[in-house]
Amino acid sequence: MSRSSVRPSDSPVIQLENVAADVRVGEQWRPVLREVSLTVGAGEALGIVGESGSGKSMTARTIARLLPPATRVTGTVRVAGQDVNSLSGKSLRRHRSLMGVIFQDPKAHINPVRTIGDFMTETLVLVDGVRRAEALERAAHALGDVGVTSPERRLAQYPHELSGGLLQRVMIATVLLGDPQVILADEPTTALDVTTQSEVIAILDEMRRERNLALVFITHDLELASAVCDRTAVMYAGQVVETRASGAIHEHARHPYTRALVGARPTLDLRQRRLTVIPGRPVAPAEAPPGCSFHPRCQYAKEACAAIEPVLEPFDNGTVRCIRKHEIWEPEPTNR
Amino acid sequence: MPKYLFQRILLAVAALLISSFVVYSALYLMPGDPIANLTGGRHLPPEALDALRQRYHFGDPFLLRYVEWLGGVLHFDFGRSVIFNEDVSSIVADKLAVTLQLVGYAAVILTLLGLALGLIAGLKKGVTDSIIVAVTSFLAAVPPYMAAIVALSVFAVSLGWFPAIGAGDSGTRLLHLTLPAFALAASSLAIVARVTRVSIRAESNREHVQTAVSRGLPRRQIIVRHVLRNASVPIVTVVGVTVASLFAVSAVVEQAFSLDGLGAMLVQAALSRDIAVVQAIALLYVFAFILVNTLVDVLYAFLDPRLRAKKELA
Amino acid sequence: MTTMSITVQSVRNRIRPHNRGSILTWVSIGTLAVAVLLALFGPLLAPHDPNQTDIIHAYFAPTADHWLGQDSQGRDVLSRLIVGARSSMTGPFVVVFVAMIVGTVVALSAAWLNGWVDSGVSTLTDIMLGFPAIVLAVLASSVFGPGLIGPTIALGLAYIPTTIRVLRSFIIRERAKDYILAYEVQGLSGLLICARHLFPNILPMVIAQATLLFGYAMVDFAAISFLGLGVQPPTPDWGVMVATGQRGVLLGYPMESLAAGACIVAVVLAVNFVGQRISDRNEP
Numbered sequence: 001m002s003r004s005s006v007r008p009s010d011s012p013v014i015q016l017e018n019v020a021a022d023v024r025v026g027e028q029w030r031p032v033l034r035e036v037s038l039t040v041g042a043g044e045a046l047g048i049v050g051e052s053g054s055g056k057s058m059t060a061r062t063i064a065r066l067l068p069p070a071t072r073v074t075g076t077v078r079v080a081g082q083d084v085n086s087l088s089g090k091s092l093r094r095h096r097s098l099m100g101v102i103f104q105d106p107k108a109h110i111n112p113v114r115t116i117g118d119f120m121t122e123t124l125v126l127v128d129g130v131r132r133a134e135a136l137e138r139a140a141h142a143l144g145d146v147g148v149t150s151p152e153r154r155l156a157q158y159p160h161e162l163s164g165g166l167l168q169r170v171m172i173a174t175v176l177l178g179d180p181q182v183i184l185a186d187e188p189t190t191a192l193d194v195t196t197q198s199e200v201i202a203i204l205d206e207m208r209r210e211r212n213l214a215l216v217f218i219t220h221d222l223e224l225a226s227a228v229c230d231r232t233a234v235m236y237a238g239q240v241v242e243t244r245a246s247g248a249i250h251e252h253a254r255h256p257y258t259r260a261l262v263g264a265r266p267t268l269d270l271r272q273r274r275l276t277v278i279p280g281r282p283v284a285p286a287e288a289p290p291g292c293s294f295h296p297r298c299q300y301a302k303e304a305c306a307a308i309e310p311v312l313e314p315f316d317n318g319t320v321r322c323i324r325k326h327e328i329w330e331p332e333p334t335n336r
Numbered sequence: 337m338p339k340y341l342f343q344r345i346l347l348a349v350a351a352l353l354i355s356s357f358v359v360y361s362a363l364y365l366m367p368g369d370p371i372a373n374l375t376g377g378r379h380l381p382p383e384a385l386d387a388l389r390q391r392y393h394f395g396d397p398f399l400l401r402y403v404e405w406l407g408g409v410l411h412f413d414f415g416r417s418v419i420f421n422e423d424v425s426s427i428v429a430d431k432l433a434v435t436l437q438l439v440g441y442a443a444v445i446l447t448l449l450g451l452a453l454g455l456i457a458g459l460k461k462g463v464t465d466s467i468i469v470a471v472t473s474f475l476a477a478v479p480p481y482m483a484a485i486v487a488l489s490v491f492a493v494s495l496g497w498f499p500a501i502g503a504g505d506s507g508t509r510l511l512h513l514t515l516p517a518f519a520l521a522a523s524s525l526a527i528v529a530r531v532t533r534v535s536i537r538a539e540s541n542r543e544h545v546q547t548a549v550s551r552g553l554p555r556r557q558i559i560v561r562h563v564l565r566n567a568s569v570p571i572v573t574v575v576g577v578t579v580a581s582l583f584a585v586s587a588v589v590e591q592a593f594s595l596d597g598l599g600a601m602l603v604q605a606a607l608s609r610d611i612a613v614v615q616a617i618a619l620l621y622v623f624a625f626i627l628v629n630t631l632v633d634v635l636y637a638f639l640d641p642r643l644r645a646k647k648e649l650a
Numbered sequence: 651m652t653t654m655s656i657t658v659q660s661v662r663n664r665i666r667p668h669n670r671g672s673i674l675t676w677v678s679i680g681t682l683a684v685a686v687l688l689a690l691f692g693p694l695l696a697p698h699d700p701n702q703t704d705i706i707h708a709y710f711a712p713t714a715d716h717w718l719g720q721d722s723q724g725r726d727v728l729s730r731l732i733v734g735a736r737s738s739m740t741g742p743f744v745v746v747f748v749a750m751i752v753g754t755v756v757a758l759s760a761a762w763l764n765g766w767v768d769s770g771v772s773t774l775t776d777i778m779l780g781f782p783a784i785v786l787a788v789l790a791s792s793v794f795g796p797g798l799i800g801p802t803i804a805l806g807l808a809y810i811p812t813t814i815r816v817l818r819s820f821i822i823r824e825r826a827k828d829y830i831l832a833y834e835v836q837g838l839s840g841l842l843i844c845a846r847h848l849f850p851n852i853l854p855m856v857i858a859q860a861t862l863l864f865g866y867a868m869v870d871f872a873a874i875s876f877l878g879l880g881v882q883p884p885t886p887d888w889g890v891m892v893a894t895g896q897r898g899v900l901l902g903y904p905m906e907s908l909a910a911g912a913c914i915v916a917v918v919l920a921v922n923f924v925g926q927r928i929s930d931r932n933e934p
Binding site: 066105108110 | 542543544548551552553557565566639641
Binding site: 347350351359486489493494588599 | 776782784785790791792793796869877879899901904908911914915918
């Protein structure tokens with residue numbers, strides 16, 4: 001029995017427009033998101049990349065509305081046409097159950113005193129009213145889908161008996177059980193070793209394609225995002241500074257920050273060159289300087305950059321937030 | 337799981353044996369002639385003294401006497417009281433009922449009220465929470481006999497809502513035991529509430545609760561299945577420990593309210609050097625303590641599978 | 651915790667001021683100071699002779715001459731309270747002192763020597779913990795007769811396992827730290843390391859534990875005296891006064907019991923609070 005309604009493939013499943021979020025600390029409101037605008041279509045995978053504090057996790061949370069207490073959100077957040085911010089109570093719960101959230105550390109995110117089977121079938125049994133036996137069957141099936149061997153045995157085990165990689169597969173399987181339209185993956189592989197990482201990513205990718213899901217993949221690793229997702233959005237100081245097709249990001253990144261990120265990573269195919277070092281340190285949204293938030297660290301910065309706040313605009317098959325975009329980039333690819 | 341249970345019971349039995357040894361030997365290690373201690377210094381004719389010696393096997397080596405006593409205990413024979421010249425078991429039996437009722441009543445109060453207050457404070461924030469914290473902090477510092485005296489003074493004497501003396505007969509038992517039970521439970525209740533509050537708070541902030549929220553589960557389900565369930569281990573510990581120690585403390589409350597229970601008997605026997613009675617009651621208290629603690633440990637294993645694994649490895 | 655909550659939390663902590671409850675700390679220290687003073691100089695400070703009876707004025711209400719009124723024998727309640735401080739606090743002090751010394755030595759040895767010494771001590775303490783302090787005290791009273799000696803020995807014995815348990819886990823953590831390892835590598839003997847280096851670092855914890863234990867000891871001692879097995883009337887002692895005042899309570903004159911009880915509660919609260927603060931400060 002599918003919970004989701006008809007999915008139009010042309011209108012975006014997720015839509016964020018000028019979303020800002022503040023958290024109350026003591027007497028003040030501190031911004032954590034300043035200006036985020038994104039779209040994700042059905043069957044599409046969007047990667048959100050940024051350093052700690054850039055607001056990437058927060059963005060995912062606004063989509064699911066899993067925000068810490070004393071947070072206020074402005075702007076439009078739409079999922080499958082529904083305005084998320086206006087939901088409450090039962091409709092909010094319903095909305096949340098339509099989305100699958102995969103968290104970073106599976107060991108911490110699964111209740112340690114209950115069995116895996118219990119964890120997986122909880123929503124089915126309690127919210128959808130499915131009979132426990134049937135729910136367990138479905139769970140075993142889902143485990144098989146993500147490549148877990150002897151699923152019946154796993155269902156009876158406790159989380160502390162399984163490895164991190166296995167637990168993350170369980171998380172994914174559980175998410176898929178709920179037949180979601182959207183999957184939000186918040187650094188799902190950061191806590192795993194590299195081999196397991198690639199396995200888990202492969203599973204996510206396959207499931208996404210098979211079921212035509214919208215996937216939002218959050219990571220600090222630009223390479224990973226480009227490998228997994230169709231498009232990548234880069235965030236800095238609580239703002240989206242660039243969105244671009246993943247294939248194009250390495251050669252054709254148009255925001256100085258993105259270019260610096262690309263350049264800072266050693267790759268196998270380029271000949272030895274100096275790695276880019278970005279001077280200074282990343283800035284929290286609350287500490288952002290006037291004008292462009294990146295300008296103190298930008299090699300292309302001019303006087304105007306400190307005065308004018310750049311807007312995220314379409315540019316060259318993507319979007320960029322930079323007032324100098326027309327001046328900096330020439331038609332051919334930049335320096336090697 | 338069975339392995340864990342077995343280990344735990346073994347430990348309990350060991351503790352009981354050692355405790356019984358301590359109880360028994362403490363009184364016989366007393367300075368002076370055991371007979372004199374037994375009779376409390378009263379003078380008896382030589383034949384009577386001889387008979388006593390025979391009866392209590394004072395000629396036998398200490399360990400043998402201990403084993404015999406232990407054997408008797410297992411058959412519920414605690415020997416005879418010198419003072420009352422009756423079997424200790426029959427003397428103790430009636431008092432036991434009163435004490436058990438008092439402790440049971442107090443246990444119920446401290447568990448239900450303590451949990452309730454702790455839950456409310458843990459889940460709600462703001463004024464309600466602050467009030468509960470203040471009240472429980474105060475109560476935790478008031479020892480049972482103090483609570484007993486205050487309760488006696490205010491509710492029994494001044495207001496006259498409750499009887500001040502005695503345990504009443506079967507009809508009025510509940511009424512008579514209410515004040516004592518509350519006095520006994522007061523400080524333990526506060527501790528249970530405190531621990532409950534802290535555990536609930538801690539569990540509510542855990543990541544797996546986030547997961548449940550993200551799946552759209554109703555709040556009540558989340559609280560019961562994830563917060564409470566996981567917080568139960570420290571809560572059960574504290575409830576267990578406090579209930580276990582209620583027995584020993586009940587003596588004081590019994591004294592304050594002139595209840596005819598084990599505690600009063602114990603004090604009287606101690607003052608009159610009625611050894612057999614003291615031994616019997618002390619042993620009962622210790623037994624209750626160990627029993628409750630063992631039950632708590634067993635309950636743990638059901639509540640948290642990780643503990644099972646850890647303890648079995650140890 | 652999620653990164654978000656950690657961030658928010660750490661920001662909150664930076665903003666929150668540091669001296670919550672400083673008033674309470676001063677009140678507690680003040681209370682303790684008064685109590686100690688009374689214990690040391692009680693008889694000199696009392697306005698009346700605590701043992702002077704005055705039956706005609708039994709149960710009289712407070713007057714200018716007798717601030718807290720008079721008890722069943724007409725004695726001045728206030729004077730008895732003042733003088734009683736000594737009796738009420740000496741026993742607990744001795745108990746705590748003994749328990750602390752023995753407990754610290756055993757805990758240090760167990761944590762340092764490890765192996766079977768440690769497991770032996772742990773198992774033994776686990777078993778001994780199964781013995782309620784009051785039962786031991788009652789047994790001791792039967793053996794030694796009523797008075798201070800029995801309960802003191804009994805409670806001292808009863809508190810040692812708890813002390814060992816608390817200290818041992820703390821010491822084990824401390825022992826694992828690098829600076830101890832450095833001393834070991836240098837070839838210093840175990841005894842020297844324990845005495846000169848380990849001990850000073852656990853001292854705050856020991857003191858915190860001692861204060862908490864003092865509170866428990868006061869309560870237990872008073873309970874034993876209340877039962878009639880400890881200090882005997884007519885000696886002025888807070889626990890005894892709660893007991894002898896019981897008749898007064900039933901007759902509607904609760905002052906003696908309540909005042910004595912209030913003293914006990916006040917000192918215990920103060921001691922607990924100070925102990926809590928010390929251990930909070932030294933939390934790793």
